[in-house]
Amino acid sequence: MKKKTTLNDIAKTLKLTKVSISKALRDHPDISEQTRIKVKQLAQEMGYRPNLIARSLTSSKSKTIGVVVPKIAHNFFAHVVGGIQKIADKYDYEILLTVSDENEELEKQHIESLVAMQVDGLLVSVSMETKNTEIYQWIREMQIPLVFFDRYIPDLGFNSVIINDKEAARNGVEEMIMRGSKKIAHLAGYEHISIGKERRLGYKDALEKQGIEYDPSLVVEGGFGENSGYHGFKELASRGVEFDSIFAVTFPVGLGSYIAMREVDANMIDNIAMLAFGDSGVRGILPYPRYYVDQPGMDIGKKATELLLKEINGVVEPENKLVYMDTQFVETGKNFPVSEKNLLMT
Structure with a gap:
């Protein structure tokens, strides 16, 4: 049996992206008339039938949801995926899970592949590299339901399920100050995310708010993983600035800085308090970081999936809405032992 021609086959032949091919076939004004003619001629010659995407836009549903996460090894995203799976199971949906590995191009490829697989909708947490929004504008134009979770791109018209990161960070850092921290360094994430x-x-x-002057020398910008935390702490230590506490943008960043701290001066572990977003999953056992902003990963996954299914079924519209989930300030050793609520199988 002859293999069916795909968008990817046409894209490779003409050395264009799948998004450009799709736009050309739909006479999108972004594509020149010359290119549109060339694409359509080749599509006809190769026997291309644009049925995959077309079918995904009709009333017939595949009962599948495409999921794109930046990482899967991290405890937070494992909990989110667990929440997604629970709601998907409840409504007889399957999930197709992909991992961008914090790579913008891989994220784009995954989304294109999931659409070609005729998923009914997409759940996406963007990578730390993602700056180009073309793929999301295409998704919007194709009217494919999409909900962002945790990390989102504003003003694209999609709904997002997140925590109030600014408020949670402010409350957490204030709590540290009230507990005695005076010079808090920040291992920060990229500002475009x-x-x-x-x-x-x-x-x-x-x-x-607490009358402490902001000192840019106490801020090191990087990514959201262990490697960023490790090198971020080494950079902070090399500056020769004094600090008594660290606010890590994510738990993996906090973990990386902890490893670097042991190499620089192990005594710092007893003297430097740390606040991190998220946790390792064994925070009732490990004494460090001392403080956490507890993110409800399981609930975020559930809420995002429920919202997406409502969009798929036409109950709600994508309208740039931000749905906030509650967080909690946690001190290791005082808010535990670990209860069943904190476990992944919840």
């Missing part, structure tokens, strides 16, 4: 920007703003607000 929502969580990096909002958590840094919360950090600044807390300092201002």
Whole structure:
């Protein structure tokens, strides 16, 4: 049997992206008339039938949801996926899970592949590299339901399920100040990503509210993983600035800085308090970081999936709405032992 021609086959032949091919076939004004003619001629010659996407836009549903996460090894995203799976199971949906590994191009490829697989909708947490929004504008134009979770891109018209990162960071840093911290360093995330920007703003607000001057030499910007935390702490230590506490943008960043701290001066572990967003999953056992902003990963996954299914079924519209989930300030050793509520199988 002859293999069916796909958008990817046409894209490879003409050395264009699948998004450009799709736009050309739909006479999108972004594509020149010359290119549109060329694409359509080749599509006809190769026997291409645009049925995959077309079928996904009709009333017939595949009963599948595409999911894109930046990482899967991290405890937070494992909990989110657990929540997604619970709601998907409840409504007889299957999930197709992909991992961008914090890579913008891989994220784009996954989304294109999931659409070609005729998923009914998408749940996406953007990578730390993502700056180009073309793929999301295409999704919007194709009217494919999509809900962002945790990390989102504002003003694209999609609904998002998140925490109030700015408020949670402000409250957490204020709590540290009230417990005695005076010089709090911040291992920050990239500002073009929502969580990096909002958590840094919360950090600044807390300092201002407590009458502490913001010191840019105490802020090191990087990614959201262990490697960023490790090198971020080494950079902080090399500056020769004094600090008594650290606010890590994510738990993996906090973990990376902890490893670096042991190499620089193990005594710091007893003297440097740390606040991190998220946790390892064994926070009732490990004594460090001392403080956490507890993110309800399971509930975020459930809420995002419920919202997406409502969009798929036409109950709600994508309208740039932000749905906030509650957080909790946690001190290791005082808010535990670990209860069943904290476990992944919840």
